[in-house]
Amino acid sequence: MISLTINEIAEAVGALNTVDQWSERAVTSVGFDTRKLTAGSLFVPLIGENDGHRFIEQAIEQGAVAAFWSAPLAEAPADFPVIQVADTLAAMQQLAKYYLKKVAPKVVAITGSNGKTTTKDMTEAVLSARYKVHKTQGNFNNHIGLPYTILEMSEDTEVIILEMGMNHPGEIKVLSDLAEPDIAIITMIGESHIEYLGSRAAIADAKMEITSGLKKDGILIYPGAEPLLQERVQGLSSEQLRTFGQEASNDLYPLQVKTEMKETTFTTNSAPDVQLQIPVLGTYNVNNALAALLAGLATGILIKEAAGSLARFHLTKNRTxxxxxxxxxxxxxxxxxxxxxxxxxxxxxxxxxxxxxxxxxxxxxxxxxxxxxxxxxxxxxxxxxxxxxxxxxxxxxxxxxxxxxxxxxxxxxxxxxxxxxxxxxxxxxxxxxxxxxxxxxxxxxxxxxxxxxxxxxxxx
Known part of the structure; x- marks a missing residue:
């Protein structure tokens, strides 16, 4: 839950009006769906098929204490604080960037043609062995869902895990530039959205956009056997690269794998004496686990330390x-x-x-x-x-x-x-x-x- 004053929010997004009368009023959450607003919310009226400004009265009834506003001020409700901005979505993204810097957690960003959500869930399990973790819920992985996820994290969050989805070129770049990840993970390059992108090579280009905002000392974790990624990581230093996969040429790979109906067990080259277990079927899920374990190693968590929480990780519904x-x-x-x-x-x-x-x-x-x-x-x-x-x-x-x-x-x-x-x-x-x-x-x-x-x- 956030804790920001209206004045702090107005300054963070470069408000076009003044809010002196309400400057110290506290905002404790942010939302764009009036059905889900709670007391203390900042309402963000998004403009899509419907204009969210039309629902301001419902937002107030649900407990909103302020709102972004891009419609004419004359149309704003009387005696209610609105923060005038040129674009309400852009303002929410800007506020998320401000709040992310204020809380300053480690940022782990995850994308890929398949396995994003499973890897996100596994990475949460691994990192929760030592840190307080907040992660993307459901499919909130786009230009609306990602800033919303950031604004939902509590102020004591130590690591935030952000899933990044896309349909078209340029979309992940926007998300990466907003989040500025410390660790970026690409799960795999498949054929998802090839209708819009034209080729697997173009899909690889789009997934590599996750490195656009990667911090200078940030780490990219990716499947080392994917030639399309091998070609595209040349701009990063070797110290920034970590690879996973079934092949012994990777930084982290499995030594023995046994898969059963409801669980898979394996060991790794990094800790051959530690038997790891994941409560899901499939050698492909071992790759997802390897990516999560590399994120743990990058934040100081040894594989032995992560084993217990990885074995108990909760998979998002409808995934295997x-x-x-x-x-x-x-x-x-x-x-x-x-x-x-x-x-x-x-x-x-x-x-x-x-x-x-x-x-x-x-x-x-x-x-x-x-x-x-x-x-x-x-x-x-x-x-x-x-x-x-x-x-x-x-x-x-x-x-x-x-x-x-x-x-x-x-x-x-x-x-x-x-x-x-x-x-x-x-x-x-x-x-x-x-x-x-x-x-x-x-x-x-x-x-x-x-x-x-x-x-x-x-x-x-």
Whole structure:
């Protein structure tokens, strides 16, 4: 919870008016959604599809004690402090930058085509072994959510972990310049948003924007086996670079990995006598853990010290979480987002599991792949094997190419591949009719495909 006076806020954002009458009034939180404001809030009326200025009365009713204001002052409520600015969003960003410097925590910034949120959760666990940590909640990882996250941290925060998302070039640069990270992490380069960026090389350029605001003595943590990043880190000194990955050429890599249904254990070259455990499936999640451990090492936390908290880390909902499914099946819900690289990785790890029932994969359309969509959807066939997977259930028009390839290339028999489009009820009913006790079901898709609604109908 922040503690700022109205005068301090006005000076921090270069207010266009004076607030002398209310200068010492205390502000204890900042918000832009009137439904979530609390007593003592600074209301930020954002202008999007709706003009937030229209909701000023509701903000006051909810306990707002001041507001940014970019509409004409004549339209402001009487006897209520408004801080006039040219742009309310820019003012919130400016205030966040001021507050970040005032609290002065270590800043860890995280981006990547996949694994951002899981790495954020793991990094929080590692750093919480010694420090008071504040992190991005949910998907508040854009030009609105990031400054809001900063303004939510308490004044005694020692480390803040900021997830940085993007759709287009230049967006992460804005976030990095605002946050000025001490540590920046790139989880991986995949194909997410390739529709807008045009190539994996352009995606790598966009992810490297996280170094734009990196402090001069800051550290970049990245997957060392990614050639697109190897080419792009040349402007940083060797002292600033830390690499992770499965290969022994990295600064931190696993020696032994054992993955099971609900946990993965491994050791590392840095502390071979310390067995580490993460409560999630997958060797790809070991990479996320390695990135988190490198952040810990960069802040003085030894791997032995981090082991306990890493084993207990809490994964954000809808990321590779096991749920009790219909008719005593087990559902691996990973339906929050997807790109081809991430989908292949989770299928490969799911395929290695042993169980007494069927293994069924339910895959939905992957979005924002542009002209590469058909080829990238079809490429999922590379990791689907009838020796490991009993049934493939596909949803969405974009998945038609995969359904066709699996059957026409004799990878699966026709009765093992089921393709649905339009309403989801027929697919849900098919799965309910099919699922038996001990069956494992993987559900993976882009968020916009909304297979989360299928997860809800198949869980108990």
């Amino acid at each position: 979480e096991w749920l009790k499914g219909y008719n005593n099946s087990a559902i691996l819900n990973d339906a929050y987002n997807a790109n081809p690289t991430a989908m292949k990785l989770v299928i490969e790890n799911f395929s290695r599991l042993s169980n007494n029932g069927q293994k069924i994969v339910v895959l939905g359309d992957m979005l924002e792949l542009g002209e590469w969509s058909a080829a990238l959807h079809e490429s999922i066939k590379e990791v689907l094997s009838p020796e490991a997977i009993d049934q493939v259930v596909l949803y969405g028009e974009k998945m038609q190419v995969l359904a066709t390839a699996l059957v026409e290339e004799n990878i699966f028999d026709e009765h093992q591949v089921h393709h649905f489009t339009g309403e989801k009820e027929p697919m849900i009913q098919y799965l309910k009719d099919t699922l038996r006790s001990d069956d494992y079901v993987l559900i993976k898709s882009s968020f916009g495909t909304d297979l989360l609604s299928v997860v809800r109908m198949l869980t108990v």
